[in-house]
Amino acid sequence: MDKKDIISISELSSEEINEILQKAEELEALEREKQLELLKGKVIACLFYEPSTRTRDSFKTAIARMGANAIGFDSAESTSGKKGESLHDTIKMYDGYTDLIVMRHNKDGSAKLASEVAKIPVINAGDGKNQHPTQTLLDLYTIKKIHGSLFNLNVALVGDLKYGRTVHSLAQALNKFNCRIFLVSPESLKIPEHLTEELKNYSEHGQIQDVLDKADILYMTRIQRERFADENEYQKVKNVYMLDAGMLKNVRPNMKVLHPLPRVNEINKSVDDTPYAHYFEQAKNGVITRMALLGMLLGAKWQKTKD
Amino acid sequence: MAENKGLMVQKIENGIVIDHIPKMASSRIVRMLHLHDRFEFYNGINCRSNKLGRKDFIKIVKGDLSNEELNKIAMVAPGATVMRIKGFEIVEKIPITISDEIKNLVKCPNTGCITNQEPYKKTHFIKLSDKPLKIKCRFCERTFKEGEFEFL
Ligand SMILES: [Zn+2]
Numbered sequence: 001m002d003k004k005d006i007i008s009i010s011e012l013s014s015e016e017i018n019e020i021l022q023k024a025e026e027l028e029a030l031e032r033e034k035q036l037e038l039l040k041g042k043v044i045a046c047l048f049y050e051p052s053t054r055t056r057d058s059f060k061t062a063i064a065r066m067g068a069n070a071i072g073f074d075s076a077e078s079t080s081g082k083k084g085e086s087l088h089d090t091i092k093m094y095d096g097y098t099d100l101i102v103m104r105h106n107k108d109g110s111a112k113l114a115s116e117v118a119k120i121p122v123i124n125a126g127d128g129k130n131q132h133p134t135q136t137l138l139d140l141y142t143i144k145k146i147h148g149s150l151f152n153l154n155v156a157l158v159g160d161l162k163y164g165r166t167v168h169s170l171a172q173a174l175n176k177f178n179c180r181i182f183l184v185s186p187e188s189l190k191i192p193e194h195l196t197e198e199l200k201n202y203s204e205h206g207q208i209q210d211v212l213d214k215a216d217i218l219y220m221t222r223i224q225r226e227r228f229a230d231e232n233e234y235q236k237v238k239n240v241y242m243l244d245a246g247m248l249k250n251v252r253p254n255m256k257v258l259h260p261l262p263r264v265n266e267i268n269k270s271v272d273d274t275p276y277a278h279y280f281e282q283a284k285n286g287v288i289t290r291m292a293l294l295g296m297l298l299g300a301k302w303q304k305t306k307d
Numbered sequence: 308m309a310e311n312k313g314l315m316v317q318k319i320e321n322g323i324v325i326d327h328i329p330k331m332a333s334s335r336i337v338r339m340l341h342l343h344d345r346f347e348f349y350n351g352i353n354c355r356s357n358k359l360g361r362k363d364f365i366k367i368v369k370g371d372l373s374n375e376e377l378n379k380i381a382m383v384a385p386g387a388t389v390m391r392i393k394g395f396e397i398v399e400k401i402p403i404t405i406s407d408e409i410k411n412l413v414k415c416p417n418t419g420c421i422t423n424q425e426p427y428k429k430t431h432f433i434k435l436s437d438k439p440l441k442i443k444c445r446f447c448e449r450t451f452k453e454g455e456f457e458f459l
Contacts (some may be wrong), residue, residue, distance in 0.1 A: 008448060086426050107421040107444025130447055194450055242392050 005115040005122040007294055008131045009169040014176040024292035026304040032142050033067075035291070038300040039068035045098040046072035047090070049105040054261075055125050055134075059102050062290035067298075071098065072204070076106075100298055103127075103201050119238070121297035123290075129165055135260060136169040138289040142282040143217055146256050150174070156182040156211045159221035159241050159266060159302070161191040165184040166282040167221055168195055175199050186237040189227065208243065215249045218276075220259045220266045238265070245270035258282050319349075322392050323367040327356070328384045333363035335458060336384050346370035358388075375383070378406045382413070383458065385440075407434050413456045420447040428437060428459060 001016050012020075027035065034095035044063050048056050050075060063070045072094075087110060094101055095118040103114055104125040111124035111131070118303055127134040127295050144150050155174050157167045161183055171191070174181055181202040196202060212218070223241055242265060243257065256278035259267055263279070271277050295302065321355045326335065330337040332355050342348055347368040356362035371391075380387055381403040391399040409432040415422045422444070440453040 010448065087421065088425055088427060105421070106419075108417060109415075109420045109444065109448070110421040112446045113421050113425065127421075128447070194433055 001296060003188060004175060004297070005111075006126075006133050006137075007111045007115055007122065007124045009133050009136050009173045010131075012133075013175075014150075015138060017137070020137060020289075020292060020296065021144050023296055023302075024289050025140055025145075027295065027302055028288045029294050029304050030165070030172040030302055032201050034302070036067040038302060039063070039296050039298060040300060042066075042068040042099045043067075043097070044068050044070050044294065045094040045126075047094065047101060047103045047105075047154065048068050048072065048074050048286065049076045049110075050126075051075050052126065052225060055104060055132075058286040059125060059290055062288050062294060065287065066291055068099075068294070072102075073296055087113060088117050092223075094118075095120055116248035120237050121149060123297070125157070125295060126165075129163075131169055132165055133169060134286070134290055134293065135166050136173050137293070138286045139166075139170055139219070139258065139260075139282065140173055140287045142278065142285050145285075146278065147216060147254065150177040150179070152178050152180070153216045154180045154182065154214050155217045155219060156184055156208075157219050157221070158184040158243075160187040160206055160227060161221075162187045162189040163224075163227060164221045167191070167219065168242055170219065171195060173204075175201075182215065184208055184241075186223075186240065187238045188233070189223065189237075202249070208241065208247070210283060212247060213252070215255055216252060218251075218257045220257060220263070222262075222264055222266060242266055243271055244268035248274055248276055251276065261304060310459075316345055316347050317349075318395050318396055319334070319366050319368050319392055320373050321348075323365075323370060323372055324388075324390045324392055324397075325365040325380060325384075326362070326390070328365065328387050329359070329439060330361040332384050333365055336365060336380055339379060339383065340372065340376050340444060341370055342367065361391075361392040375406070377401060377403050379446060381405045382409060384387045403439065405437065408432070411432065413442070413448060414459050415444045416451055416456050417444065417447050417449045420444060430459065 001019050023049040046059055056098055060070050069191055075205040091114045100121045101118055102123045102125050103111055106128050108128035109128040111122060115122040124133055134195045139193055141149060147153055161167050173182055181199060182205060183202055221240055225234050255276055257276050314374055323451055337343060349366040351364040353361050375388055382405050389401040390397045404424055411429055413432055415430055431445040433445055435441040435443055441450055443450045
């Protein structure tokens with residue numbers, strides 16, 4: 001892969017995505033001590049203009065496990081951004097003395113701008129409503145580990161498909177692998193048209209039951225109360241998109257349920273004890289995927305050890 | 308060129324004529340191409356036109372414009388006619404098309420886009436299609452149609 005930065009799923013080809021996932025798999029098979037050597041002495045800037053404990057801790061863990069050091073800030077309050085410094089100037093500064101920038105920012109396109117200003121690699125850890133590519137890559141890594149390949153799978157995306165940037169990027173990515181995509185959402189939270197225009201093979205549904213026996217992956221998302229003007233409407237929809245163990249009777253044997261977490265009540269606890277629950281494994285994959293990206297962008301080399 | 312009959316501005320001997328500019332849009336072209344720093348030119352504003360009702364025009368005396376500059380005009384005034392003049396005659400009608408990449412010309416309509424926050428206001432759009440005109444912001448990745456965006 002000859003990419004300098006990881007900014008958007010739309011900039012990655014299926015070959016590049018597969019290469020990243022392959023390197024992540026090889027890295028996971030490597031001994032801890034060897035992982036610790038890979039980025040020894042590197043300094044990585046974690047610039048979090050908006051708080052996101054999960055993403056930040058996942059990156060910081062990845063950095064620590066590769067022997068590098070993290071610097072930076074955890075909210076806009078603690079940065080010069082508040083004193084009116086432009087993003088351009090802040091990036092220029094960190095570009096001068098760190099090796100890579102991980103950035104989360106509330107404005108769409110901020111990561112792209114940072115990557116154009118910086119000579120060092122930039123990883124987008126979420127830019128406003130636009131992209132969150134490392135979440136998508138960890139989702140893909142999880143799916144590939146389950147099914148062996150990303151090509152031609154049946155994937156159901158369920159819940160808030162309108163505002164969820166996670167499902168937007170995931171749909172874009174799965175499309176590159178010719179997946180059959182089932183979009184399951186209430187009428188008011190349907191996926192935006194500019195996204196369906198891109199998709200090659202999809203259908204839209206109002207009920208989870210429509211797709212349960214066809215899916216290889218059931219990707220659940222949160223439906224947030226704030227998205228509804230009418231409380232009654234929310235209460236109605238909330239219960240329609242709730243999954244419990246009883247619904248999983250006729251699913252494909254290797255079907256897995258994923259969720260970007262934290263969940264509210266979309267997935268009943270009864271699902272946790274079924275062989276289909278896979279969301280906690282999914283969350284764990286975030287660290288290894290981010291380690292692989294850090295290593296690849298910084299030119300570290302590793303190979304699969306015998307297993 | 309029946310509609311030019313009533314023009315009060317003299318014909319130019321050599322140079323470039325940009326005609327059929329939507330009314331009041333010529334000042335944007337003047338600013339965008341820094342014409343006032345570079346050339347002597349006549350600028351008709353809100354003139355009568357058979358074709359448009361009202362129109363603007365610009366006649367650049369003895370000057371020339373690059374293809375890149377002419378294509379910027381296409382973005383601001385899609386229906387404009389551009390002619391090269393030599394010895395008082397039209398020697399060439401220059402077709403203008405919107406470039407594939409549009410830099411620092413259009414303001415991103417997405418209020419959440421970083422280009423609306425940064426003090427430098429640098430923008431960069433990719434043209435997706437001509438008819439209908441669709442452009443995509445290289446930063447926030449949103450797509451916009453003609454009429455949805457404004458100029459910087
Ligand atoms: Zn934009």
